[in-house]
Amino acid sequence: MAITIKTKEEIEILVKGGEILASILKKVGEHAQVGVTTKELDEMAEKLILEAGGIPSFKGYGKPDPFPATLCTSINEAIVHSIPSDRKLKDGDIIGLDVGMKWPAKDGLFTDHAVTVAIGKVSEENLELMKVTKGCLDKVISVLKPGMDINDIGRIIEKYVKKRGDYGIVRDLVGHGVGYEVHEAPKIVNFAVSEKGPEIKEGMVLAIEPMITLGSYEIKVDDNGWDIITKDRSVSAHFEHTIVITEKGCKVITSV
Numbered sequence: 484m485a486i487t488i489k490t491k492e493e494i495e496i497l498v499k500g501g502e503i504l505a506s507i508l509k510k511v512g513e514h515a516q517v518g519v520t521t522k523e524l525d526e527m528a529e530k531l532i533l534e535a536g537g538i539p540s541f542k543g544y545g546k547p548d549p550f551p552a553t554l555c556t557s558i559n560e561a562i563v564h565s566i567p568s569d570r571k572l573k574d575g576d577i578i579g580l581d582v583g584m585k586w587p588a589k590d591g592l593f594t595d596h597a598v599t600v601a602i603g604k605v606s607e608e609n610l611e612l613m614k615v616t617k618g619c620l621d622k623v624i625s626v627l628k629p630g631m632d633i634n635d636i637g638r639i640i641e642k643y644v645k646k647r648g649d650y651g652i653v654r655d656l657v658g659h660g661v662g663y664e665v666h667e668a669p670k671i672v673n674f675a676v677s678e679k680g681p682e683i684k685e686g687m688v689l690a691i692e693p694m695i696t697l698g699s700y701e702i703k704v705d706d707n708g709w710d711i712i713t714k715d716r717s718v719s720a721h722f723e724h725t726i727v728i729t730e731k732g733c734k735v736i737t738s739v
Contacts, residue, residue, distance in 0.1 A: 485668060486669050486684075487663060488687060489592075494688070496587075496591070497688060498734075501594040501735075503537065504583075504584045508596050510531060515602060516572065517572055518571055521565075521570055521578075522569055525554040525567035528554040528582055529542070535586065536587050537584040539584060540665045541582070550564070550566070551566060552566055554580060555597075557578065557710070558577070559576055559577060559578075559718050560712050561579070562719045564711050566707060573602065573603070576605075577601055578600050594737055595723060595725050599721055599722060608697065612696075613720045616694075617722045619643040623693075627728070628683070628731060633682075636671050637672040638675045640673045641673075641675040644695060650695050651699050651701075651713070651717065651719075652673050652700055653673065653695070653696065654672070654673070657672055658673070658692045658723070673692075685729060688726070688727050690724070691724060692723035692724075694719060695719065695720055696713050698716075701715065
């Protein structure tokens with residue numbers, strides 16, 4: 484699949500949709516507290532997306548067993564794609580909340596956004612993990628511009644993370660292009676590789692999503708076929724923004 488360049492008009496739609504999605508995830512994140520179930524968070528996200536005139540892009544995604552929910556709710560050792568349930572959030576948990584939306588519902592475009600939220604009193608180690616994970620995403624956003632290469636993103640992330648401690652950088656899951664589809668080319672790795680990637684060009688829309696752990700980078704898929712967890716059961720964090728490449732840099736479109 485070729486990397487797509489979005490038009491000015493399409494970017495305007497994506498910017499509006501991204502702003503709505505960021506507002507929704509902010510509200511869901513604020514509701515994520517001790518005693519709340521992940522299913523409650525999912526129901527809230529779906530309600531807000533539908534009320535905003537959008538469609539959840541994860542619900543029904545994938546074959547042969549489509550993802551059954553709007554929101555991915557990944558707690559502690561779960562990295563991504565966790566299915567919401569009756570599990571109640573506990574003091575000390577950290578939870579990754581990942582959501583995608585097609586907006587407007589008819590003939591709309593896709594944005595993707597994730598945050599990791601601390602529940603109650605969280606350990607300093609886990610808070611630092613969250614800080615480092617968000618920090619490497621912010622670092623990429625601050626320097627990314629046309630003329631760079633897609634694999635520079637992974638190089639920037641690895642350099643940033645390795646300076647801050649002995650963390651695992653998940654290798655088997657990647658960021659991606661987004662806009663016309665939930666997932667588009669290119670694949671965006673989060674670690675340093677030697678190969679040169681495609682050139683970054685104005686009008687590209689990318690979902691950048693570092694996933695960092697307190698232990699190994701190795702992963703495994705849980706029995707339900709969706710939840711992806713750390714193989715060594717170490718805690719992980721995940722942050723994601725949809726960005727558009729501009730003439731001189733990049734613009735975050737999933738921000739409030």
